[in-house]
Amino acid sequence: MDRENRSKSISSPMKHELLAPGGATALADSEQARRAVQRVAGMGACAVNVSLACAFWGQWRVVPIIVSVGLVLTLFNTLAVDWLSRRLSSLGVDAVRMGANAIGVCIVGIATQWHVLLWVFVPYNMFWSFGVGRWIRLRMVLYLGVVNTVALLTGASFSIALAFSLIGAIGYVVSERRVEMLRGAMVQLENAHHEMRRMHERALKQEHLSSLGLLAAGVAHEINNPMSFVTSNVGSLLRDLKEEKALPEVMREYVDDVLPATLDGIRRVNSIVADLRRFSGGGVDRNMDYDFNAEVEMGLRLAQVQLGHVQVEKELGEVGRVVGHPRQIVQVLVNLMVNAGQATAPGGRVRITTRREGEQVLVAVRDTGAGMSEETKRRLFEPFFTTKPPGEGVGLGLSVAYGIVRAHGGHIDVESELGKGTVFTLALPRVAPVARV
Template sequence: MATARPSDAVSEADPEKVQSGVQGVAGLGATVVNLALVAEFWGQWRVVLVIVGVGVGLTLLNLLFFEWLPKKLSRATVETVRMAVNGAGVALVGIHTQWSALLWVFVTYNMLWYFGLDRWVRPRMAVYLVGLDAVALSTGANPIMALAFSLLGIFGYLVSEKRVALLRGMLELVQQKREELEKAHQELQQLHQRALEQERLSSLGLMAASVAHEINNPMSFVTANVDALLQEMRDTQDLPEPMKEFRDDVLPATLDGIKRVNSIVSDLRRFSRGDYEGHTAYDFDAEVRTALRIAHIQLGHVRVERELNEIGTVSGRPRQLVQVLVNLLVNAGQATPAGGVVRLTTRREGARVRVEVRDTGTGMSEETKRHLFEPFFTTKPPGLGTGLGLSVVHGIIKSHGGRIEVESELGKGTCFILDLPRVPPLTAETPSGGNLRASR
C-alpha cells in the first residue's frame, strides 16, 4: 500500500492512508516490546515460544490478512476484527507471563495507534480495555497494575487524539492558506499581465487617434478641393466633352470615396477615445454601420451579409457597443477561411434588441467554449490575440444588463447572440448583472 502524502491525509482524512503512514514505526515498537518480553522470560522456553508465536502471528495477520480484508469489508468491520485478534493475542501472552509490566506497556501502546480514525474508535477502545482488564483480573493480574496502565492508556489515548486533531486542524489551515496564497499569486500575475496588455492597448489607441488626426487634416483639404472642383465644373456652361465624364462620373465617385475615408477616420478617432462614457441615447443602427466600417478590412476575404432591421434609438454606451461588434466581427473573420460568410443580423424583440454575428468558420470545441470568456484565454497564434477581447465583450454586455449566448460546433461555424435591453436597468452600472450561456 502506498504511503499517503501529507496533503492527501489532510484533505481526505483517509484512515487507510494514515495507518499506512505510521505502520513502520508502530510495527517497530511492537517488535521492541516483544524482544523485551523475550529477554525478561529467557530460559522459560514455553513462555518464550508463546511470545514469539503470538508476535509473529499478529505481525503476519496485520501485514497480510488485514491488507487484503479492507477490499472485502468495511473499514469499521476490519478494525473490529483487528481489535479482537490483537486483544486475544495480548490476553494469551498475558496469561503466560503473569501479566508482566512490559505487557501492560504494550497494551497502552496498542491503544495509541492501531485502531483507526473512524467514529467507532472510542467504543472499540472501551471494549478492548474492559475485555483485557476482565481477563487480566480473572487470571491473577495485579489490580493496581491494571488500573495504573488502564488510566495511562485512556488518558494517553485522549491526549494523543486531541493532539492529532489539533495537528490536523493546523495542517488544514496551512493547506488552506497555501491554496489562498497560490490563488492570490495567480490573480496577481493575471492582473499584472492585464495591466501590461491594457497599457499596450492604450498606447495603440493613442497612436490610432494620432494617426487618424494626422490623416484628417490633409483629408479636409482634399475634400474641400475636390468638392470645389466638382462644383466649379458643374457651374461651367461650355465644359469640354472629355471633362464631362469627370464631372458626371469620376469626381462624384472620388468624392464618395473621400467621404468614406473621412467616415472611417471619424469612426476610428471616436473608437480610440479612452475617456469615460456614460449612458446616453444613441442611434443603434448608426453604431452598427460604424462597426461594419471599422471591421471592413478584416472581413475583406469573406462575404459579409447583413440584415439590419430598424432598431432606432436605444440607451447605453455607444462606443462600447461598437467595441463589442468590432471584436465579434473581427473574430468571425479570423475564424472563417476565404470565401466563407460572416452574417450580421439585428432586430427588435419588444423592449429588447437581438444581435447575431454568425460565421461559417471552423467552430469551437466544448472545451474551448467552457473557457471562452476567461481573461487571457485564446486559441489564436502568438501575436494575433491577447485573450482579452471576449472577456471585455462579456463584461460590457453584463454592464448593459444583457446576456451573450454562443452556439458553435466544430466544422460548422459559430454564432454569437447578444440580447440587450433598449433601456438598461439602473443596476446595469455595476458589473454584476447579466448572464452567460454557451450551447451547441
C-alpha cells in the first residue's frame, strides 16, 4: 500500500488501536513492513537493471547510463523518499517519486532506443505505487502520458508502448480492487473486534452483577432470621397486652398506637427483605409468566430509600400478565427509579405509570429533576459513561438496562430537557423472545 493509503488507515478507527497500549510496537511493525516492501521493490528494480545492462554489454556508451540511472533511482527511492516524507505530504512524496522514476525511464529509454526490457519498468512502477483515490489515478494517467509521449516522440514502437501501458493500467486496476477488498475485510475485522470487546464487557458486567446478587441474597438471609424473631415477639407482646384486663393507662398507648405501628414497620422490612431475596436469587434462564404490575410494585419498594425525599406517584393500568424475565425487568425499573430520585431535588416528584398498547406493555418513569443536555442524551447508554460524582456511579446501570430491554425485544425512549425533568419510557412485548443476549 502506498503512503497515501497508509496515512488514511492511520487516520481511520484503526488509529486508536495503533495509539492504544502497545501502539508504538504496532507503528514500529508497520514501518518494518514498509521497509521490507521497499527492499523487495529495490531487488526487483536491480534485477531489471542488471538484465538491461547484460543485454547491452559491450555498448559502453549505453551501459554506464543504465548503471548510473539505476543507482541514482535506487538511492532516491530508499533514502531521499524517507527524507522527503518528513517534510511533505504523502501525496506530494509519491508524486515526486513517480516523477523521478518517469524521468529515469525516459533517459534510459532514449539511450537504449526503448528496448523491450526497459518497458518492464512502466507497469513495475505502477504496481509499486498502487492505491485507491482519484488523485492516485490521476497520477498514474500523468505517468503513462509523460512516458508514452516521450517514447513515441523518440522512436519507440507504438505496439510495445501500448502493450506495456495496458499491462500497467490493468494491473493497477486489479490492485486497486484488491486494496478495496482488503480494506473492507479490515473494516469487518475491526467491527468483529469491537463486538468481541462489547461482549467481553457485558460478560464482566454480568459476572459483577451476579456477585452482587449473591452478596445481596446472603445479606437478606442474615436479616431475615433475626427479623422473624422480632416479628414473632412483637406480635406475641401485642396479643398478650390486648388480653390483659387490668392494663395500666400508660400501656394503652402502646397497644393502640406504638406496637401496631412497630408491626407495620417490621412487616415493611420483611417485605423488602423478601423482595431483595427474590430479586437477587438465581433462577432459570427461560421465560416465565409473571404479573407485570406486581414487579413494578416490588421495584418501588426496593428503590424506596432513594425516593424518600421526593413525592412518589404511581398509576398502574390494566397490564395483566406478561412473559419474560421478571428479575431482569425489576433490575431495569429499580435503576430508572433510583436515577430519577437522585436527579430530583427534595420536594420534587417521581411518577411511575404503566399501560398496555396492543401487544406491548409501556412503563414510564418521569421525574421533575434537572434534565439532561443533548450531549448527555447521546451518550446515555454508553458503558462507563456517568454524570455522577466519582464514587457514586460507574456508568453501567443504563448500559445494562439497555441490553436487558433489547434482549426482551423492546426499546427505551428518553425525553429530557435541561431544567424540565426526564421521562424514560420502556416498551416491552407481552411475550419476550426466547433467545437472550
